[in-house]
Amino acid sequence: MAQSKLQLRIAQSSVLRYGLAVASVTIAIPIGLFLEHHEFHRGAIPLFLLAVALSAWYGGAGPAMLATVLSTLSFDYYFAPPVHNLNFTLADVPAFFFLLTFGALITGFSAVRRRVEAELLQARNRLEIEVAKRTQQASLLNLTHDTIFVRDMSDNILYWNRGAEELYGWTPEQAIGKSSHELLRTVFPSPLDDIETEFLRTGRWEGELKHMKADGTEVVVSSRWSLRRDEQEQPIAVLETNNDITVRKRREQEIQNLNRELAKRSMELEAINKELEAFAYSVSHDLRAPLRHMAGYTELLQKKASSALDEKSKHYVLMMLDSAKRMGNLIDDLLAFSRIGRAETQKTLFSLTQLVREALTEVREDAEGRNIAWKIGALPDFYGDRSMLRLVLVNLISNAIKFTRTRTQAEIEIGCANGNSADLVVFVRDNGVGFDMKYVNKLFGVFQRLHDSGAFEGTGIGLATVQRIIHRHEGKVWAEGAIDSGATFYFSAPKP
Amino acid sequence: METVNKLGRILLVEDDPKDVELTLTALEEYNLANEVIVARDGEEALEYLYSRGKFMTRSSGNPSVMLLDLKLPKVDGLEVLKQIKSEEKLRMIPVVVLTSSKEEKDMVASYRLGVNAYVVKPVDFHEFVNAIKELGIFWAVINEPPPGSVRK
Numbered sequence: 001m002a003q004s005k006l007q008l009r010i011a012q013s014s015v016l017r018y019g020l021a022v023a024s025v026t027i028a029i030p031i032g033l034f035l036e037h038h039e040f041h042r043g044a045i046p047l048f049l050l051a052v053a054l055s056a057w058y059g060g061a062g063p064a065m066l067a068t069v070l071s072t073l074s075f076d077y078y079f080a081p082p083v084h085n086l087n088f089t090l091a092d093v094p095a096f097f098f099l100l101t102f103g104a105l106i107t108g109f110s111a112v113r114r115r116v117e118a119e120l121l122q123a124r125n126r127l128e129i130e131v132a133k134r135t136q137q138a139s140l141l142n143l144t145h146d147t148i149f150v151r152d153m154s155d156n157i158l159y160w161n162r163g164a165e166e167l168y169g170w171t172p173e174q175a176i177g178k179s180s181h182e183l184l185r186t187v188f189p190s191p192l193d194d195i196e197t198e199f200l201r202t203g204r205w206e207g208e209l210k211h212m213k214a215d216g217t218e219v220v221v222s223s224r225w226s227l228r229r230d231e232q233e234q235p236i237a238v239l240e241t242n243n244d245i246t247v248r249k250r251r252e253q254e255i256q257n258l259n260r261e262l263a264k265r266s267m268e269l270e271a272i273n274k275e276l277e278a279f280a281y282s283v284s285h286d287l288r289a290p291l292r293h294m295a296g297y298t299e300l301l302q303k304k305a306s307s308a309l310d311e312k313s314k315h316y317v318l319m320m321l322d323s324a325k326r327m328g329n330l331i332d333d334l335l336a337f338s339r340i341g342r343a344e345t346q347k348t349l350f351s352l353t354q355l356v357r358e359a360l361t362e363v364r365e366d367a368e369g370r371n372i373a374w375k376i377g378a379l380p381d382f383y384g385d386r387s388m389l390r391l392v393l394v395n396l397i398s399n400a401i402k403f404t405r406t407r408t409q410a411e412i413e414i415g416c417a418n419g420n421s422a423d424l425v426v427f428v429r430d431n432g433v434g435f436d437m438k439y440v441n442k443l444f445g446v447f448q449r450l451h452d453s454g455a456f457e458g459t460g461i462g463l464a465t466v467q468r469i470i471h472r473h474e475g476k477v478w479a480e481g482a483i484d485s486g487a488t489f490y491f492s493a494p495k496p
Numbered sequence: 497m498e499t500v501n502k503l504g505r506i507l508l509v510e511d512d513p514k515d516v517e518l519t520l521t522a523l524e525e526y527n528l529a530n531e532v533i534v535a536r537d538g539e540e541a542l543e544y545l546y547s548r549g550k551f552m553t554r555s556s557g558n559p560s561v562m563l564l565d566l567k568l569p570k571v572d573g574l575e576v577l578k579q580i581k582s583e584e585k586l587r588m589i590p591v592v593v594l595t596s597s598k599e600e601k602d603m604v605a606s607y608r609l610g611v612n613a614y615v616v617k618p619v620d621f622h623e624f625v626n627a628i629k630e631l632g633i634f635w636a637v638i639n640e641p642p643p644g645s646v647r648k
Contacts, residue, residue, distance in 0.1 A: 280599075285566075285567050285595070285596045285597045286567075286596075287615075288596045288617075288619060289512060289514075289515065289596050291619055292518075292596070292617060292618075292619050292621075292624065293512075293514040293515070293517075293518065295619055295620060295621045295624075296518040296621040297514075297518075298523075298622060299621035299622070300518075300521065300621075324619065325619065325620060327619075328619035329621070332598075335598065339600075392587075492569075
């Protein structure tokens with residue numbers, strides 16, 4: 001380290017430092033005497049000064065002072081006549097003066113040098129600590145994957161971390177010194193002047209920016225700027241942290257597009273629904289009126305001309321009335337069916353057992369005079385529209401009653417089958433005439449009938465209604481059966 | 497029938513001539529048809545009630561009951577109902593909506609406007625005749641109409 005290099009020049013312990021002073025003076029003495037012996041007078045003074053200088057250089061001010069004193073005494077003792085005592089003559093005063101003055105000067109210089117050296121050392125230490133701190137900070141900023149760069153107030157990039165390199169594709173060497181807005185072709189959400197005014201006022205800014213990467217692709221970033229000021233509160237640099245939100249923005253855009261599309265679709269759907277409603281209304285009102293008239297006038301005819309008609313004609317009139325009635329029922333069923341599609345479901349939690357009981361009361365008339373063995377299993381609670389579900393049960397049970405008509409002993413079972421963990425499954429099973437599985441997919445269609453209306457009356461809307469209601473409950477309907485071996489109708493729905 | 501003497505006047509608002517004929521036939525069957533005024537659309541019904549237009553010279557007094565179809569030319573049934581129920585002089589007239597429509601929204605709208613009864617015309621003629629008979633007997637005979645109604 002630099003510090004140890006500086007310290008080496010000065011002997012570490014004071015014993016060594018002062019010993020150096022004594023030794024250098026001691027060495028100077030015999031050399032001086034040797035020169036004196038060879039008639040080289042006054043050669044000792046530079047030697048003593050050299051000893052002082054050496055002591056000053058390696059030992060510092062204290063040893064230099066000691067060397068000066070020792071040199072002066074040695075000079076007096078060995079070289080200034082009379083020699084070998086400490087007396088001296090006036091002629092030697094300039095030599096003493098010279099020796100002492102230079103010794104003092106060297107000591108002084110040495111003191112100054114040491115002080116300067118110490119200060120220099122301190123300054124270097126401070127600098128080194130600062131450098132270490134900054135290096136650590138910079139490497140910490142490099143650790144994060146966030147994009148961070150620093151730019152000065154003229155927008156020149158000063159620092160560019162690893163995250164910035166990863167996101168934008170420019171290395172610090174390529175980026176530093178460039179204008180960030182030019183390099184990244186920044187697109188601002190509002191005029192830059194406005195942003196900067198606000199930024200300088202508050203010291204912070206957050207917003208979304210569009211940047212161009214080195215490879216030419218565009219990124220959207222969520223950008224945060226913070227302002228750095230010097231001691232005089234003058235702004236000096238901007239720390240910009242950017243997060244890549246391109247994917248999020250794209251998803252948001254996609255969601256927006258989907259929402260718009262959805263809004264459009266639901267508007268279309270609403271329009272279609274309105275049309276359908278108008279149609280249903282028209283059917284309800286306009287189709288029933290002529291039917292009523294036909295029935296009305298036929299009835300009047302029957303009344304007025306009854307005596308004039310033969311049996312065959314009476315039968316014709318009867319058939320006309322029957323058809324009118326049938327069409328009336330068809331229209332009513334169709335309207336009810338269309339209403340189910342439009343009505344709001346009002347969901348509550350209710351007991352299916354109770355609802356089956358109600359449905360059985362409702363179909364009691366159909367079962368009159370019949371021999372039916374009912375088997376009703378344990379039924380769960382159901383979450384859904386109670387009146388709609390009753391319609392489902394009434395439809396399924398009255399079907400079961402209807403199609404077991406030919407059996408002397410009818411058996412109808414209502415129960416709960418094993419569904420999966422999410423759905424419950426309810427079934428209605430009968431031992432009636434059944435159906436051919438070949439036509440199973442026709443069962444639930446509107447106006448689809450698998451039996452001629454002579455054998456089993458009906459409009460062909462019941463099971464379609466069942467299906468529609470169950471679909472509105474996010475459930476499924478299906479059936480199993482075989483000709484003459486009964487049928488089982490199932491419906492499932494999410495468990496409450 | 498002894499009830500004939502105090503039979504109330506019936507205002508039948510119905511655009512379909514066949515419906516008019518069948519309704520009148522049903523009323524006749526029970527001798528309820530002596531005092532039936534027929535309006536063919538909503539405007540005519542209002543003209544009668546306000547004694548204006550072709551009814552300018554009619555004898556005064558409100559009908560004992562008004563049988564109102566909903567789907568009418570010019571001014572529809574709900575509009576007629578709204579005007580009657582917001583008019584001090586007319587709001588007491590009992591109004592029975594007699595319509596083919598089973599639509600819930602029509603029913604709700606009618607009751608909201610203060611209709612006195614809502615009857616869906618049955619397709620079956622027997623039921624239809626029965627309904628008309630019941631209505632005629634109840635409103636034109638049994639019910640005591642508000643003061644100012646015409647009774648024969």
